Amino acid sequence: MNSKNAVLTALLLFFITLEVLVALDYGSKQKDMREKRVSVYTVILEFQNQIGYVGLIHNFKNAILRPEDSNYRYDAFENYRKATILLDKIEEQGQLILGHLKMEAARDMLTAYKDRLSLLPELTEKNMTVREVDQHLRYNDEPSRVEIKSVFESISLALESEMSDILHHSLKIGFIVLIALLFTLVAIIRFFFQDQQKALIRSNALNIKMEGHKADMLRSQAILLSMMQDVEKEKRQGTILNKQLMNKNREMEQFIYTVSHDLKSPLVTIGAFSQKLKLELVDALTEKQRHRLDRIMQNVNNMEMLLTDLLDLSRIVRQAITTAKIDVKTVVEQQCIALEEAIQESSAEIDFTEILHTVNANERLLSQGLLNLLSNAIRYREPSHPLVIKVFTTQTATSTLIHVKDNGIGIDPKYQALIFTIFEKLSTTKGTGVGLTIVKTIMEKHHGKVLIDSTLGEGCCFTLEFPNIIKD
Template sequence: MPSAEPSPVASPAPPAHILIAEDSGVQAYMLRRLLEEEGYATSVAKNGRLALELAARIRPSLLVSDVNMPEMSGYELCRQIKANPDLCHIPVILVTNLSDPDDVLLGLKSGADSFVIKPYDRTHMLARVQHALSNQHLRSTAEEGPGVEISFHGEKHQITASRAQILNLLMSTYETTAQRNRELHESREELAKRTTELLAANRFLDSIIENIPNMIFIKDAAELKFVRLNRAGENLLGYSRDQLLGKSDHDFFPKNESDHFVAREREVLASGKVLEIAEEPVQTANKGIRLLRTKKVAVLGENGLATHLLGISEDITQQKEMEKEILNLNAILKARAEELEASHKSLESFTSAATHDLRSPLSIIGGYAGLLEKNYASRLDEKGQRYVSIIRDNIKGMAKLIDDLLAFSKLGQREISKASVNMHGLAQQVIEELLQRHPEGSKPRVVLESLPPAQADASLLRQVWVNLLSNAVKYSSRTPNPLIEISGRIDGAEAVYSVRDNGAGFSMDHYDKLFEIFQRLHTDEEFEGNGVGLPIVQRVVTRHGGRVWAEGKVGQGAVFHFALPV
């Protein structure tokens, strides 16, 4: 049997062609893009005349026309389309505002098949297009109306539209009205929401204004009468807001004062610039004259003209009194500082002279003690020789004390010459010198970490390291395993250096005496010394703009820190 021939496949129908009559390029582009995204073919004419010519040439499936166009309106275009036997089958959708009943009558009289109300949304326009295309076949069988004459605005109109046209118009109007109602409902809900938010914002703003510690006042621009005043303003001026509101400055303040206020405020309202008053006396009701720092600014309306004047005032009376007191105290401190400087200079001169005068008798005592030991040693018994030894040791200690006192007094006179100092190298040199003089069997273990450099006087800082490290060696000498740790770091704007030992330590109860001259926290029997080393350290560091402090525990060692500006 011969095989059956395959049935032919029907080719897809071409897309419906829609002609757009629209004089606005933007509106035409948006509508064309909307329709082409849905698969329709489109053509555009920028006025009614060109749309009529193009319709006759391409015979579109649907015409969508704006109403207001040059040369030929959408109503006239629709009438001519419907009057032409070759074109009357083309459904016409008019895009209109329908803002006036006359638009409805014109739409019905023109013979339009459907209507879309501006502004339209995408869904509504597509629904109207699909409806017009789907019911196009009904156009030829639609029953024409018998004709109705109506009177509107004193004129008579003959309406011959079909029931389908009238129904389409009613549907378009209903859909538009429903849409407008939804939008109105949404607008009302949004308005209610915004009103609630505005009320909350106003309450919040009112709360802020009421609780700001500075006086805030508002005056109307016309008469400069108070329309608002916060609680701080009431407390400052001594008047309640009920007394002030609706009144002007002339109702409360002296005339000269009021005239001055008004003149300045008129300048602000005229210029629109902020007026800053650094200090202004104001007569209050119950606090006398107060000094205020005030800012005043014009509040502008929508037309750019000033409607109100806003003022913010801070009571600076107490601040000014404190500034005056501080100036007086500074003057007293300056005088005391000058007296102290003179006293220091006198003390330094006295110390220098005293130490110089002490050297001569001390050297004589030392000389005779030496002669006694040299020439009469054979005649002295053991006790006499011990006396001579005690004299020699005390002479040596006294000489060291004189040298230290002289060095301490010269610290205040010496000019500081700052340069970059290799603190690591300087500390290393001092350690080596100290350990060379120390007995080999009892040398402490020294750990030297990396130290940051400093901007300082190298010779003065050498004395700081000598005194701190000498103390660390001395006070850890009786510890079974003496350990000295030296470290440094940058901390903000300071370079901090530390010397830690595991020796005798000290009690923090006596910390206030630690850096006082001649004050010692250990007896001579425990550790020798004269109480000048740490005061020298403190004086050198403070002259460099730094600071010194320490921490310690009895029997558990101590750590001394000093910091210098970076």
């Protein structure tokens, strides 16, 4: 596969990945916006309940009608307290959406009802009638209701506008990436059809030439033998060209299949040819040329690792899993065997207790998750002291936890929320930035979660929390 083919394939892969990332980013932002909307609406509805005719106003009216029952007045004060907390939350969330929000009318209403509740015992002791007390304590709460409705509508419009902006932005970027992807596909197809067209032109030229030879045979019997030899020669050439044309067609079909179903194949080819060139030209290469070949092979390996991790991640997300009681110790021992070479090279010590709890899990996914965590611990070790990795389990009433603790370089707390995001890497050490995303996805498939406890320079402790009863 030539360099032009390799460049076009790399571009195709890049744009496909970028299109997927745009879709994932939009889905994530859409989910965050829905959660924000539900949160705000829930708080506003709860606030209306606390001050409505089943809350503060209801209990206030009953406290006036039934002054001998102190429960209504107590419940009204409790409604006031909860409504005040909810009002603070509405203003706080509203400021994040609208930029500023002060609900003065609502606060005035709450203050007014609180003051009137405080006056109620005094008025009752004066032997005032219920009507007189009601007239004395009456308060117009219509402005606050208008204000709550206005705030609700303003927040709804702001959230809808923000969602529309996100959709417009994602569609714009997705369209641009799609156009670039289509141009790349057109370039690839055009590249192969050009070769095919050249072969067809050569074949047509030979056919024309053969027709000319036939005419010459009719005109001159004397040169018949010579012309027949020429015709045979041209026929052989035509056969060779037809075979080449068929090979080109098969090559084009194979390439299209490769682009559609096996994007890793071009990378393998690039890596193999680069290695072969390096071996064949070992004495002729300059230091700069050797460095460039090394960079090519390094990037090919990185892209192969990335494709493998992305395919693993995609397969994990799509597949349904079955679970069973899994012996954690057996799984750890198997992964230690798989990492035997890396463990020996790093002089790492894997320490796990004789007795480890069993977990309800899918054995293959659990193995992959532990393999990723152990590999990360080896990759991000601290060279100044021997690496020790401890694997142990704990249990609670509802879950079983597997802990993988190391004494490596550790992770600054301000970056710990980022490391489970796809392609996030805090170091230039070899890796794709997908490993911890795979671990997080595996735990989500088990309805569990992955936790991290780390201090920079003091190592990490990753915890896989499996529920004891798997949800359907």
